[in-house]
Amino acid sequence: MSDTDKIDDYELVNCVATGSTTQIWEVKKSGSNQPLAMKLMLDEALEDPEAKKSLKHEATIGKMMEHPNIINIFDLKITKTVGYFTMEYFRAGNLKALVRSNPGLAQARAKKLVESLAQALGYFHEKGWIHRDVKPDNVLLNKGGEVRLIDFSLSSKPSNAILRAVTKKKNIVIQGTRTYLAPELIRREALTPSADMYSLGILLYETLLGYPPFRTANPNDLLMMHVRDKPAKPSDIDDNITPELDDLVLRLLAKKVADRPKSMQELFAELRSVTFFKEDPVKVQRERKETPELSDAQANEDRLNSRRDATRDKSKDVERKPVPKKPKPIILADEKKKPPAEQPPQQPQFPGYPPQPGMPMPGYPQMQPGMMPQGQMPPGYPMPGYPQMQPGMPPGYPQMPPGQMPPGYPGMPAGQFPMGQPGQYPPGQMPPGTPQPGMPQPPQQGIPQSGPPQQMAPSANIPQPSAPIPATPQPSAPAQEPTENKPKEDIPLATFDDLEIE
Secondary structure (H helix, E strand, O other): OOOOOEEOOEEEEEEEEEOOOEEEEEEEEOOOOOEEEEEEEOOHHHHOHHHHHHHHHHHHHHHHOOOOOEOOEEEEEEOOOOEEEEEEOOOOEEHHHHHHHOHHHHHHOHHHHHHHHHHHHHHHHHOOOEOOOOOHHHEEEOOOOOEEEOOOOOOEOOOOHHHHHOOOHHHOOOOOOHHHOOHHHHOOOOOOOHHHHHHHHHHHHHHHHOOOOOOOOOHHHHHHHHHHOOOOOHHHHOOOEOHHHHHHHHHHOOOOHHHOOOOHHHHHHHHOOOOOEOOOHHHHHHHHHHOOOOOHHHHHHHHHOHHHHHOEEOOOOEEOOOOOOOOOOOOOOOOOOOOOOOOOOOOOOOOOOOOOOOOOOOOOOOOOOOOOOOOOOOOOOOOOOOOOOOOOOOOOOOOOOOOOOOOOOOOOOOOOOOOOOOOOOOOOOOOOOOOOOOOOOOOOOOOOOOOOOOOOOOHHHOOOOOOOOOOOOOOOOOOOOOOOOOOOOOOOOOOHHHOOOO
16 A cells, blocks of 8 residues: 555545455545545555455456445556555445444344345346355445445356366365355355355344354354254244244245245345334333343342242242152162161170160061060060959059069068958969979070070079169171071162153
């Protein structure tokens, strides 16, 4: 670029935009008050033949187009020191900036915008050219709703059937912006005007929602999404969009060319009868902005309490306690049967020492709740072979063997019964079940006889049933493996039905 503020007959006024190889300037031509724009090549781009070829190609196609929705191009000049072409100066920003800055206004102008682009592209196709780079960056839109389609550097003729027959697919170059590229171009199929139809569908989707349907950081994955993935309905994201507009957008984004509208003229006729929104989008966007936004801390707290809020009765503002789910037991196939979680402390068994209350006897089944130990009767119940408790005796009074007095019985020596009292047996008569003198005594119940008989301690040292000796705390015995005599239980194998996943 020249160091002066003037190139040929054009005075440089203001730099509007800068690209990789060119700049857009507002200029004035000497002797004319008409404002113009100039696309000027950068000094380093003048050394690139491909950059010069692209500028010449764009200017040549633009000069052929005369449509109110297509930018007008006038003069072209390319030399060793300068390269530029002039065009009408359309005072407006591009659609991309409008979508980002004012999405409600972009939605309000969406219908007129797409109608204007459909007419411009229809004219472009009638001239025998395909734009190939339809995107919001290449669409200018002013406050009055006027539209201009720009940038024809990638425009080309439709595919030639004969030329494609002799060209290998791997030699076909894919050109365009990945976010707006049609699936058939990615598959290196024939180029048709329907490629612009697909790109226009992406542009409409982004105008309605603020972002394109396919987004990813990986460029190759983005291309595969165009070929493989189905976009979400616009109404699923913005409920103000009508179902009929959903159908139209999804038809424009169809993977197959045959499923899209046949031409831009057919699309334009269909657009005129489609209602885009249920309510005024500007009003809806204003109401959404007026809704107070939560701070990051409040939003994080609401996210953490989402489970609690789901179980809250908002009409009464009373929290309901969720019913806890009982987890299903999971037993693995290779897991051995584990010993019981709690083992009662084992008391040492001494010969002649009575077992502690509640402790199972060796060789006898474990006591169940409500069962009495063998050889022991409930309180107040008469012992076997003794008469029933007579009235006047206190309940639970210990039953004593014949000929022995309870401790502390008043007025009688120990070892004698009072005469004439209820429950007395005549002298020489024994209660039923008492062994006769000289006969062998049966073994005591509840204690199995194992090994040689042990010497019993004197009766005075044996605690009476009425006053059991409290159990002293003993160290818990280690868990024992189940004996071979105990029946083995079948261990159920785990299945996927047993697992619960939240």
